Amino acid sequence: MSGFNRDMPSPEESFENAPVVLRLSGVTKRFGSLTANDAISFSVRRGEIVALLGENGAGKTTLMNILFGHYVADEGTVEAFGKELPAGDPRAALNAGIGMVHQHFTLAENMSVLENIVLGTESMWLIRFDHRAARTRIGKLANDFGLAVDPDKRVAALSVGERQRVEILKALYRDARVLILDEPTAVLTPNETEALFRTLKILVAEGLSIIFISHKLNEVMAVSDRVLVLRGGRLVGESVTSRTTRAELAQLMVGREIPPPSVAPATVGGPILTFNEVSTARTGTGTPLDKVSFSLNAGEITGLAGVSGNGQAALAALLSGIERPMSGSITIGGKPVANWSPQAALSSGIGRIPEDRHAIGTIVDMSVTENAISERYRTRFSRHGFLDWSAARSFAEEIIRDYDVKCPSPETRIRLLSGGNMQKLILGRALDSDPSIILANQPTRGLDVGAVSYVHQRLLQARERGAAILLISEDLDEILALADRIVVISKGRLSAPSARGERSVREIGELMAGHQDAALELAGAGNAA
Amino acid sequence: MRLEPKPQPSLAETLFYPLGAIVATFAVAALLVLAAGASPFSVFALVAKGAAGSQFALLETLTRATPLIFTGLAVAVAFRARLWNIGAEAQLYIGAVVTIVLGTGALPLPAPILLPVIMLAVMAAGALLLLGPAVLKTSFGVDEVVTTLLLNFIVLLFVSMLLEGVLKDPMGLGWPQSKRVIADAQLPRLITGKRLHFGFVIAIAAAVVTWVIMKKTALGYEMRAVGHNPDAARFAGIPVNRVLMKTALLSGGLAALAGFSEVAGLKGNLTLDLSPGFGYTGIVVAMLALLNPLGVVAAAIFVAGIFVGADAMSRSAGVPSYIAEVMVATALLTMVTAIMLTRYRIRWR
Numbered sequence: 001m002s003g004f005n006r007d008m009p010s011p012e013e014s015f016e017n018a019p020v021v022l023r024l025s026g027v028t029k030r031f032g033s034l035t036a037n038d039a040i041s042f043s044v045r046r047g048e049i050v051a052l053l054g055e056n057g058a059g060k061t062t063l064m065n066i067l068f069g070h071y072v073a074d075e076g077t078v079e080a081f082g083k084e085l086p087a088g089d090p091r092a093a094l095n096a097g098i099g100m101v102h103q104h105f106t107l108a109e110n111m112s113v114l115e116n117i118v119l120g121t122e123s124m125w126l127i128r129f130d131h132r133a134a135r136t137r138i139g140k141l142a143n144d145f146g147l148a149v150d151p152d153k154r155v156a157a158l159s160v161g162e163r164q165r166v167e168i169l170k171a172l173y174r175d176a177r178v179l180i181l182d183e184p185t186a187v188l189t190p191n192e193t194e195a196l197f198r199t200l201k202i203l204v205a206e207g208l209s210i211i212f213i214s215h216k217l218n219e220v221m222a223v224s225d226r227v228l229v230l231r232g233g234r235l236v237g238e239s240v241t242s243r244t245t246r247a248e249l250a251q252l253m254v255g256r257e258i259p260p261p262s263v264a265p266a267t268v269g270g271p272i273l274t275f276n277e278v279s280t281a282r283t284g285t286g287t288p289l290d291k292v293s294f295s296l297n298a299g300e301i302t303g304l305a306g307v308s309g310n311g312q313a314a315l316a317a318l319l320s321g322i323e324r325p326m327s328g329s330i331t332i333g334g335k336p337v338a339n340w341s342p343q344a345a346l347s348s349g350i351g352r353i354p355e356d357r358h359a360i361g362t363i364v365d366m367s368v369t370e371n372a373i374s375e376r377y378r379t380r381f382s383r384h385g386f387l388d389w390s391a392a393r394s395f396a397e398e399i400i401r402d403y404d405v406k407c408p409s410p411e412t413r414i415r416l417l418s419g420g421n422m423q424k425l426i427l428g429r430a431l432d433s434d435p436s437i438i439l440a441n442q443p444t445r446g447l448d449v450g451a452v453s454y455v456h457q458r459l460l461q462a463r464e465r466g467a468a469i470l471l472i473s474e475d476l477d478e479i480l481a482l483a484d485r486i487v488v489i490s491k492g493r494l495s496a497p498s499a500r501g502e503r504s505v506r507e508i509g510e511l512m513a514g515h516q517d518a519a520l521e522l523a524g525a526g527n528a529a
Numbered sequence: 530m531r532l533e534p535k536p537q538p539s540l541a542e543t544l545f546y547p548l549g550a551i552v553a554t555f556a557v558a559a560l561l562v563l564a565a566g567a568s569p570f571s572v573f574a575l576v577a578k579g580a581a582g583s584q585f586a587l588l589e590t591l592t593r594a595t596p597l598i599f600t601g602l603a604v605a606v607a608f609r610a611r612l613w614n615i616g617a618e619a620q621l622y623i624g625a626v627v628t629i630v631l632g633t634g635a636l637p638l639p640a641p642i643l644l645p646v647i648m649l650a651v652m653a654a655g656a657l658l659l660l661g662p663a664v665l666k667t668s669f670g671v672d673e674v675v676t677t678l679l680l681n682f683i684v685l686l687f688v689s690m691l692l693e694g695v696l697k698d699p700m701g702l703g704w705p706q707s708k709r710v711i712a713d714a715q716l717p718r719l720i721t722g723k724r725l726h727f728g729f730v731i732a733i734a735a736a737v738v739t740w741v742i743m744k745k746t747a748l749g750y751e752m753r754a755v756g757h758n759p760d761a762a763r764f765a766g767i768p769v770n771r772v773l774m775k776t777a778l779l780s781g782g783l784a785a786l787a788g789f790s791e792v793a794g795l796k797g798n799l800t801l802d803l804s805p806g807f808g809y810t811g812i813v814v815a816m817l818a819l820l821n822p823l824g825v826v827a828a829a830i831f832v833a834g835i836f837v838g839a840d841a842m843s844r845s846a847g848v849p850s851y852i853a854e855v856m857v858a859t860a861l862l863t864m865v866t867a868i869m870l871t872r873y874r875i876r877w878r
Contacts, residue, residue, distance in 0.1 A: 071533070072876060088876060320764060342766040354764060363758045374754065374765035382747040389745075 027076035054230035055448030099171025161192035269298030278328035296468035303483025311492035321345030351435030399428035420451030550863035579841025580834035594833035598732035599787035600811025607780035616677030617784035618808025619684035624785030632714030655785020663777035716794035728790030739822035
């Protein structure tokens, strides 16, 4: 890499001289009438970080699946290091030196870091595997790239940030020269994200190339050298990062200007739901709640910030009625709840927007109508045990109309709906009965910008009419934009609430990382002194 | 080789693949027939003639289809809710035992009252037999495939014990068989002098009722929801465990009716060879019917036709009647493949 210097004032010019490591030419992929990728061409040069920006459904995943041979493109070619990759061969991309770190990690939890990294690289016929050589090599990689992780630790004992490092090491161990990271920051704390970005800079300084898939504009602006914007399966924009702006990218992504949600001052009423020292049982791998006390007030959005896996799932399960408290009590409208269940939650007036639209929120192989009535089929849509399908259908049509759900008909299977339309259906189902309490668990995750602002507006409307809303989100920007009051969850415990703007992003980040308020104050005092 | 989901299969595709499955089934069977040294076309013609070529053949096919409709319905209902009931065979035998216990003179009632009473008792017994595995599944996570499958052997040995003991017919010349049911506990024949009996009518009625339950009632909706995604169903407030219990009761009850219908309608007494695997064949029938209750009737008649036709064919053509089992098994495999192909596309690289 002759003359390549990261500190040069206009880095884009130096990339023009760097050799092309990956080139996609006219890649097109159709699924029936849908064109997921439409003649996409771009190239990645050695030593640059290219951000692939796009909403969900823009075609990012399809493109990566083609690159990795999981799908065969209808037209177009993929070239790595000057050689065309054979279509539809997953090994070809790996052998050519392209590595991928998936959003959902693909690690065996019951095995050690070392075993996970070498998994699949050793021959099946080898009786004894040379662990010492592997260990030395991993140690060197970890050292060179600032990816500190104990090779003998079991993956189950690692934090999310450490697991991601293992995934990156795994790719490097396989001699990856091009690294693709799919939404790598979705599960990280702000500080872990910064550490990841530092690692990425080291990697490209060493001559690797990185494709950074994201829909978070801040991060794309912070880390990338060049940005490619996908929309509706087409490459709609390509720009050197330093020559573009957030607003410009956002507009490219959605194709129109999106106004930030306008939040009117809240008219807060009394508490509707109160948690009193609630703890939950440990189930599976999730973090249980540890003596959590808080209340949700009418006409107020309470934002629950936190890194994924710190008890949000337990809290959401509790409010949805799926879990019962192990100790402590829940009071709704002044009355303690008994016989807690999803049914009880519904009849107590809780509207629930679950985190996972596919696995929990809907039954993807059933129709829009069948999903629309799923929370009320016994009370509203059946008589003497027989379902009133015509009432059910008109209810589904009502939701489709009122919540702008785009689908061919109420008989369409949910599976065929886009994420945004699925979420609008769930929103309609949850909000149609004007619930007094709303649980919105990651209501906009994976949605395109248009759908995000739609969901935000609906939540703000519900707040306007006096609903008490708990907004659980791993997207701090979303919480900062919407919440009237913020609490931070860490290791199953809640911080004291703070009003809008009371804590800085850094302070919230510290709380997310598990530092206590008191410790923070001490640190602050120390800095001041 | 990999599978890609298809967006939405067209009508042509949904028809083409199942038809292709039937063609493939006959192709495979043809090879075996050739290996046995006979002409496939004449053998298939003989099978068709033996299954539906005369009034006798047709009635025989419908008679054979009757227990298969019951066990097919039982499996279809259970599988719809993803309750893997492999124990229709056991439930069938329990139904037969209850029919013998109540129908050999213990209840001195006239037929119009006695038969419904026996039917209710039979359904209750079958339902309770499947309730056990269902409770074990919902409370302790015990795999119902294992429990229901093993119960088949337990129940069969239990029946064997009864037939050698308390239920043994003292006039049976020492054979392990029960006494015959009294006249009032017998289902009437549909045509005098022919074997087709009123059990067939009950089976059709059961299919219609089951269809109505699955399509029109809240319970059917719950069962489908639980079958597709129990987590999402639970989240929506559907009482998943209770639905599984109800499913088990319905499924067990339907399968037990097969035993009732065979004893009270056809055989008259209980022997250990009452069922040549009707419970297991019910799984094939349900799968061929894509778990649709009305489809079960058609699938049961199709499967019964192959068995009856093959019996007739083997007498005249000298090809073993085992060909029927090969054909039914192949039909299941090709049909499952066909269903997959209507939903997915194969990529060969």
